[in-house]
Amino acid sequence: MANDEQIRSEVMAEAEGEVPERFTGEFPIQIRGLSNAFGEQTIHQDLDLDVRKGEILGVVGGSGTGKSVLMRSIIGLQRPSAGQIEVFGQDVSADSPSGEINLRSRWGVLFQGGALFSTLTVGENVQVPLKQFYPELVPELLDEIARYKVVLTGLPEDAASKYPSELSGGMRKRAGLARALALDPELLFLDEPTAGLDPIGAANFDALTRELTDTLGLTVFLITHDLDTLYAICDRVAVLADKRVVEVGTIPELLESDHPWIQEYFNGPRARAAQDSKTRAEASHPGHAERAGGKALDKAREGQA
Numbered sequence: 001m002a003n004d005e006q007i008r009s010e011v012m013a014e015a016e017g018e019v020p021e022r023f024t025g026e027f028p029i030q031i032r033g034l035s036n037a038f039g040e041q042t043i044h045q046d047l048d049l050d051v052r053k054g055e056i057l058g059v060v061g062g063s064g065t066g067k068s069v070l071m072r073s074i075i076g077l078q079r080p081s082a083g084q085i086e087v088f089g090q091d092v093s094a095d096s097p098s099g100e101i102n103l104r105s106r107w108g109v110l111f112q113g114g115a116l117f118s119t120l121t122v123g124e125n126v127q128v129p130l131k132q133f134y135p136e137l138v139p140e141l142l143d144e145i146a147r148y149k150v151v152l153t154g155l156p157e158d159a160a161s162k163y164p165s166e167l168s169g170g171m172r173k174r175a176g177l178a179r180a181l182a183l184d185p186e187l188l189f190l191d192e193p194t195a196g197l198d199p200i201g202a203a204n205f206d207a208l209t210r211e212l213t214d215t216l217g218l219t220v221f222l223i224t225h226d227l228d229t230l231y232a233i234c235d236r237v238a239v240l241a242d243k244r245v246v247e248v249g250t251i252p253e254l255l256e257s258d259h260p261w262i263q264e265y266f267n268g269p270r271a272r273a274a275q276d277s278k279t280r281a282e283a284s285h286p287g288h289a290e291r292a293g294g295k296a297l298d299k300a301r302e303g304q305a
């Protein structure tokens, strides 16, 4: 099977488009003074956030605080009422259709709920963004890239020809991830990726996210309610409350905060359980911070073999 770099160069050659340089700056996402409102309801007000290149940034906040709306603003699906959002140094809040198209091929998104096309196979789902951005690609190459992405996410190769309804919840998440990775993005947006998975399935998905982030050099914006995910794989965590990002830092840094929601969230009984399980995982597998289960890396590697 062709390797990632080879496929990438073939895709680029086929597309005959301009190949964007990979981002070399420090902050692939920079948000200043962002405001979002729906009618009378203000969701964000004067929100600032910097996402560092190469990190997994966990984004937490109570239900309805605007985590998904924030993600939609960054990827240009929600026009802010004020403020500036730069992705790879380009202003996405400005009206520049060609720039936007160029940017869109540089990020991948796993929406809350997964949202695969149910009438398409997994492989065809992965091909959707490929066909959109590279309409000149021949079917054989589309098939090969799709199969490669499917295997990359730890699914067996024959999953490419299955329909979403024929897969388990965990497999559907991986299929969604495969589609998000279709265009070799630099930035990955994951909205509640482990919601609805059992603890072992969630742990495996976390480990896969960490592994792919490190091997593919991704930057990840990861919205989650899952404390285990925060402890296991996030480099920093941004907390949404009071219509803005009230704190961003490592978990030990956040524990110093006296914001009432942060205290309740990170010092409550469930947070202590997540911390304990991380400590146990580290004691039994030094160097592996993922929670109970933790066999995803091996599984993903088996899948790639």
Ligand SMILES: Nc1ncnc2c1ncn2[C@@H]1O[C@H](COP(=O)(O)OP(=O)(O)OP(=O)(O)O)[C@@H](O)[C@H]1O
Residues within 6 Å of the ligand: 038, 043, 061, 062, 063, 064, 065, 066, 067, 068, 069, 070, 112
């Ligand atoms: N298209 C829309 N039109 C009107 N209101 C909206 C729209 N999208 C979101 N909202 C409102 O914006 C607020 C924030 O929604 P959002 O989906 O971002 O919350 P969230 O933090 O992602 O919550 P959850 O953790 O439950 O997913 C909610 O009150 C929601 O009702």
Ligand SMILES: [Mg+2]
Residues within 6 Å of the ligand: 067, 068, 069, 112, 191
């Ligand atoms: Mg949401």
